[in-house]
Amino acid sequence: MTQDNKTLDVTALGELLIDFTDHGISAQGNPVLEANPGGAPCNVLSMLQKLGRKTAFIGKVGNDAFGAQLEKAITEQGICADGLIKDNDVHTTLAIVLKLANGDRDFAFYRKPGADMNLHADEVRTDLIEGARIFHFGTLSLTDEPVRSATHKALAAAEANGLIRTFDPNLREPLWASLDEAHEQIDWGMRHADVMKISDNEITWFTGLDDFDEGIAKLRRDYPNLKLICLSKGPDGSAAYYKDLKVEVPAYLQKETVETTGAGDTFCACMINAVLEYGLDGFDAEKLETMLRTGNAAASIVTTRKGALRVMPSVEEIKAFLASR
Numbered sequence: 001m002t003q004d005n006k007t008l009d010v011t012a013l014g015e016l017l018i019d020f021t022d023h024g025i026s027a028q029g030n031p032v033l034e035a036n037p038g039g040a041p042c043n044v045l046s047m048l049q050k051l052g053r054k055t056a057f058i059g060k061v062g063n064d065a066f067g068a069q070l071e072k073a074i075t076e077q078g079i080c081a082d083g084l085i086k087d088n089d090v091h092t093t094l095a096i097v098l099k100l101a102n103g104d105r106d107f108a109f110y111r112k113p114g115a116d117m118n119l120h121a122d123e124v125r126t127d128l129i130e131g132a133r134i135f136h137f138g139t140l141s142l143t144d145e146p147v148r149s150a151t152h153k154a155l156a157a158a159e160a161n162g163l164i165r166t167f168d169p170n171l172r173e174p175l176w177a178s179l180d181e182a183h184e185q186i187d188w189g190m191r192h193a194d195v196m197k198i199s200d201n202e203i204t205w206f207t208g209l210d211d212f213d214e215g216i217a218k219l220r221r222d223y224p225n226l227k228l229i230c231l232s233k234g235p236d237g238s239a240a241y242y243k244d245l246k247v248e249v250p251a252y253l254q255k256e257t258v259e260t261t262g263a264g265d266t267f268c269a270c271m272i273n274a275v276l277e278y279g280l281d282g283f284d285a286e287k288l289e290t291m292l293r294t295g296n297a298a299a300s301i302v303t304t305r306k307g308a309l310r311v312m313p314s315v316e317e318i319k320a321f322l323a324s325r
Contacts, residue, residue: 013058036307041136043266062090062092067086094111119146183206213246230292264299270291
């Protein structure tokens with residue numbers, strides 16, 4: 001299928017789950033948690049939809065009330081749910097997301113097993129991959145079988161059909177049998193990607209290097225297939241590494257920030273959108289800076305809202321935000 005015949009911009013495979021996030025204290029003094037639709041791949045797709053892109057999701061939820069809520073949420077955002085499978089035996093994956101005193105987050109997953117882990121290779125809708133320009137994936141679909149084999153099949157289809165492949169390591173330590181296994185699977189993901197978004201803590205852990213530039217240099221030596229690497233640094237902003245260019249942009253910090261869930265996914269979507277706009281060979285320093293500023297702004301807006309998938313900012317909101325800075 002030629003690029004001219006592609007009907008989708010981005011297809012993603014991975015987890016779609018419920019994020020239970022802090023929503024105050026009840027009259028009895030108990031913590032109240034809100035069931036927000038989440039999961040990094042669909043957060044990314046939701047932001048891409050707001051940016052005017054056509055997207056599709058491949059994954060599995062439980063045939064339960066939460067699964068129905070998630071299907072409704074992604075279709076409301078315009079994400080094609082033709083690749084979403086319902087599991088009659090395994091419940092929808094749940095995550096408890098608590099805000100720590102330092103502003104970071106603590107994740108507790110109810111996923112032993114969870115429906116997202118139970119996607120089989122023969123359930124992967126490869127037509128949704130063949131009809132896209134970009135295939136996006138993370139690592140939660142690499143933690144266990146059978147979803148690991150499903151991810152391998154999807155990547156093979158993406159490679160066979162000439163898709164650009166974007167990757168977010170998105171390390172969640174509690175979900176791995178060991179960090180050695182996590183390192184091995186992230187290595188596999190990096191070897192099969194053209195573009196990667198990685199966070200500051202992930203690059204330090206993966207490379208063993210505290211200096212980010214040295215860590216990126218090591219990744220570019222070990223994975224020459226990675227044409228563009230974007231580094232997200234939370235309150236310290238972001239950086240892009242492309243050919244002989246490095247561009248850095250500071251974060252847009254806000255007093256109104258309530259939580260950071262989905263901020264990295266929002267930034268990742270803006271990176272993918274720029275790749276769709278310029279292509280792998282079309283970046284220069286100005287375009288990289290625009291990409292980073294847009295991503296930082298969108299991520300900053302999301303931190304002022306609870307949840308992520310259903311509260312992504314519009315293009316108009318991002319433009320107004322940047323104009324005010």
